[in-house]
Amino acid sequence: MAKSNTSNALFWAIILVGIFVLIGNWKDFFGKGTFGGVSFPKEEKKSTSKRGSKDKNTPSEEEEDDNEVAEPATGADFEKRADFVYPTGQKVEVIKHSAYALGYSEKYEQPAWVSYRLTSSMVTGNNKREDNFRPDPDVSTGSAVPEDYRGSGYDRGHLAPVADFRASAKWMDETFFMSNMSPQLHEFNAGIWEKLESKARGWARHNKVIYITSGPILKSGLPTIGRYNKVAIPEYYYKVIYDIREPEVKAIGFMFRNEGTKKPLQSFAMSVDEVERRTGLDFFPQLPDELEKKLEGSFNASQWFDKSKKDR
Structure with a gap:
């Protein structure tokens, strides 16, 4: 039994x-x-997060949510990409601040470009300028320092101008990171360069939303300044401005020598394609091909400088 x-x-x-x-x-x-002392492999979970990526051009999902640079109030889907404002074509470390992004060139100790979305509300405010020039702690290799410019005869020239961000004291303060500076002769910085910056703010007020990328043309053999870092002195600077919202889709580029001038601003205007040819950069590469060709292949100065239009 x-x-x-x-x-x-x-x-x-x-x-x-x-x-x-x-x-x-x-x-x-x-x-x-486990069975009989033998372990069976566990199923791996596939991560969808971009955290930990070594590609400095690839933002994390959290950064995409927090990035004010690439999150327009309205518009096409490609505008919402966190990397929409990043030019390509040069080896840089991408640094993102609250209201603008930049591509820092360690070789030349300055940004190869700064890029941001500028709206009519961003340029309005009562916040005061505080000249808090300082190194940028986000640059992994270390940025230039204020002392590099001292006694050099060159201004610490803003590429993302402080007056573009008057709506926020924090935004204004972040423009004083040395990663946003480039050596400019005072006659240029306080002359035609400042004139274009002011004009761009007027275009932001009129068009509501524009996109701006500015920078120096960096190349080997440039002279340098600097007590602690070798900061290259650019010979030329550029700025490209896009209005990609209907009804008047348009873009325009500018190129200047690093010197004072009495020539009118319009005489420095050119197509974005021409700026790309001279700089080796591809601006706003996320644009759809058809729109990119329309915007960059030619320009109509009257769309920007027509005096009959208000706030120009």
């Missing part, structure tokens, strides 16, 4: 094991994927 009971118990044990194997729960039954 005892032998019969043992046989029955063994029979039912085998049946139960067979059932668990068939329904796929044998791992749980034998204890977290």
Whole structure:
């Protein structure tokens, strides 16, 4: 009788094991994927997060949510990409601040470009300028420092101008990072360069939303200044401005020598394609091809400088 009971118990044990194997729960039954001292590989979970990516041009999902540079109130889907404002074509470290992004060139100790979305509300405010020039802690290799410019005869020239961000004291303060500076002769910085910056704010008020990228033309062999870092002195600067909202989609580029001038601003205007040819950069590469060709292939100065239009 005892032998019969043992046989029955063994029979039912085998049946139960067979059932668990068939329904796929044998791992749980034998204890977290092990059997007879042999471990079974656990199923890997596929991560959808971009955190930890070594590509400095690829923002994390959290950064995409927090990035004010690339999140317009309305507009096409490509505008919402966190990297929409990033030019391509030069080796840089992409740094994102609250209201603008920049591509820092360690070789030349300055940005190859700064890029941002400028709206009519951003240029309005009562916040006061505080000249808090300082190194940028976000540059992994270390940025230039204020002392590099001292006694050099060159201004610490803003590429993202402080007056563009009067709506926020924080935004204004972040424009004084040395990663946003480039050596400019005072006659240029306080002359035609400042004139274009002011004009661009007027275009932001009129068009509601524009996109701006500015920078120096960096190349080997440029002279340098700097007590602690070798900061290249650019010979030329550029600025491109896009209005990609209907009804008047348009773009315009500018190129200047790093010197004072009495020539009118319009005489420095050119197509974005021409600026790209001279700089080796591709501006706003996320634009759809058809729109990119329309915007960059030519320009109509009257769309920007027509004096009959208000706030120009």
